[in-house]
Amino acid sequence: MVVPRHGIGIGAIGNAMFIPGGAVFEGYGATGQSDFFEVREDLLLPQYVAGGGYSTEIVMTNPSATRTAQVSVSLTDLNGRPLETSSLEIPPLASAHFVGMQSPSSASLIIGTARINANARLSAYATITGGGTLATVYPAGQARNVAFPIKQNGTEVQNAVANQAATLTIALLNSRGEEVTRVSRQLSANEQLSRFIDEFYPDIRNGEFSGTVTVRSTVLIAVVALQMARSGITTIPVTPID
8 A cells, every 4th residue: 555554444346446544553643545456467478479380379268257357468579579469358257369460471480478467357378389289378477486397308498587677597406406507697677588498508418317497586587388399398387486
């Protein structure tokens, strides 16, 4: 709240909370200050690909039985530059499909991030098709420190996106939890860092490796890990850590 106070009540109407009056110190200090908060959904799909034979379809569902969701979908490139923004409405208990303006037949390839903002709770996922493969991308939660497993007989890709400038420390741990090596990277606001794991750690190309990657950041980031193989692409769980 803009003005901290006590002795208040809260009323909820739809997805809005109203906090009227109260006092600014115990016993006295009644104030006419009131606050209004609207609950919004902000989802980040950290991988969006279109053009060059690829396409991405985003599917969104409104779970409310009574409220229409007002939704904005914004696409940015790897450097955080705006590409496209679209608005749509999703009726109660309905689903909507979003495909950006970039055609799969376009010669240019767009790679970036999709951010979904709505005035109501939503569920969403995306499917990327092209190159003979199908990948499913789910919203990435934000945390400062995360971990995910890797193994050398599959190739993983790690993506990180931050709302503001961040310093990342990416560490490789072996199967005993012992740190093998680490690298640091700078990430600009809304920039996407996307690398094959062996680009960070070339030594694991020489043999079988099984372990864990940890990513620690100075600010909240969204991280997704993908295991890529000829048979398809698998999303690997990313877990917040201390």
